[in-house]
Amino acid sequence: MDINSRKTLSNGVEIPLIGLGVYLSPRGEATASAVRWAIEAGYRHIDTAAIYGNESSVGEGIRTSGISRDQLFITSKLWNDDIRKGRTLEAFKESLSRLGTDYLDLYLIHWPAEGHERAWQVLEELYQSGSVRAIGVSNYHLQHIDELEREAKIMPMLNQFECHPYLSQGPLIELCRQRGMAYESYSPLGGQNGTILSDPKIAEIAAKHNKTPAQITLRWHLQRGSVILPKSNHKERIISNSQLFNFSLSEEEMNEIDNLDRGIRTGGNPDCFNF
Numbered sequence: 715m716d717i718n719s720r721k722t723l724s725n726g727v728e729i730p731l732i733g734l735g736v737y738l739s740p741r742g743e744a745t746a747s748a749v750r751w752a753i754e755a756g757y758r759h760i761d762t763a764a765i766y767g768n769e770s771s772v773g774e775g776i777r778t779s780g781i782s783r784d785q786l787f788i789t790s791k792l793w794n795d796d797i798r799k800g801r802t803l804e805a806f807k808e809s810l811s812r813l814g815t816d817y818l819d820l821y822l823i824h825w826p827a828e829g830h831e832r833a834w835q836v837l838e839e840l841y842q843s844g845s846v847r848a849i850g851v852s853n854y855h856l857q858h859i860d861e862l863e864r865e866a867k868i869m870p871m872l873n874q875f876e877c878h879p880y881l882s883q884g885p886l887i888e889l890c891r892q893r894g895m896a897y898e899s900y901s902p903l904g905g906q907n908g909t910i911l912s913d914p915k916i917a918e919i920a921a922k923h924n925k926t927p928a929q930i931t932l933r934w935h936l937q938r939g940s941v942i943l944p945k946s947n948h949k950e951r952i953i954s955n956s957q958l959f960n961f962s963l964s965e966e967e968m969n970e971i972d973n974l975d976r977g978i979r980t981g982g983n984p985d986c987f988n989f
């Protein structure tokens with residue numbers, strides 16, 4: 715495995731295992747530079763969303779990176795208000811325009827907001843017309859997947875959800891595997907105000923391998939089969955967050971990290987979100 719390793723989705727499209735996350739990355743030069751640094755470091759996958767407010771800066775970073783569009787895997791997400799208002803097609807076109815591209819590699823329903831089944835039909839049409847290479851969902855639990863699949867012609871190829879050592883999501887990962895969906899971890903390091911990177915057990919394992927706590931945490935995700943989307947606005951961190959392939963965690967270390975699970979969420983709960 716290396717930074718360019720990919721996972722094959724159910725439709726045959728390959729998704730790079732490491733993507734740069736840009737949630738809470740401010741619009742403007744901060745995000746554009748993060749994208750350029752990531753691409754320079756070898757990342758080929760960027761994960762944004764309409765609600766992040768930085769799609770145009772992601773587009774700027776891509777355009778000034780020197781890498782051609784077809785070398786990159788770009789994901790964006792349909793926001794809840796657009797789902798509720800039934801303006802999926804318009805929202806998709808707005809995302810394309812802000813990103814400065816004419817297709818997406820992956821388009822996700824951001825949350826299972828009211829009307830998501832109807833929105834999914836539009837995603838299916840976008841997929842069939844070739845405007846997006848793969849479609850999926852985010853923040854979906856069993857009941858949301860079931861609601862969608864009842865009327866779907868095409869099953870979601872992927873589910874993206876909050877996942878890190880304090881919210882390890884074992885049952886949801888197992889569900890995704892059973893349904894043939896790839897799974898992606900957002901907030902893989904525990905998010906902006908998380909404390910995972912100072913957890914004593916992670917620090918102990920990091921010292922043993924001479925790696926950073928972030929590298930240990932990200933390696934744990936990869937060994938569980940997750941695609942990871944670490945966010946950083948710092949060049950050195952962006953680089954080191956992708957250097958995960960010259961060591962591996964033992965089964966015992968994997969279990970030790972699994973045992974840190976304490977059900978701590980930094981984001982909304984898909985069962986009761988109100989935004």
Ligand code: A2P
Nearest residue numbers: 901902903904905906928944945946947948951
């Ligand atoms: P920053 O952007 O200032 O580097 P997540 O990916 O779980 O959402 O976590 C992102 C948070 O962790 C951000 O606040 C980011 O801050 C910080 N972060 C990302 N990479 C590292 C790293 N290698 N070491 C320490 N903190 C990191």
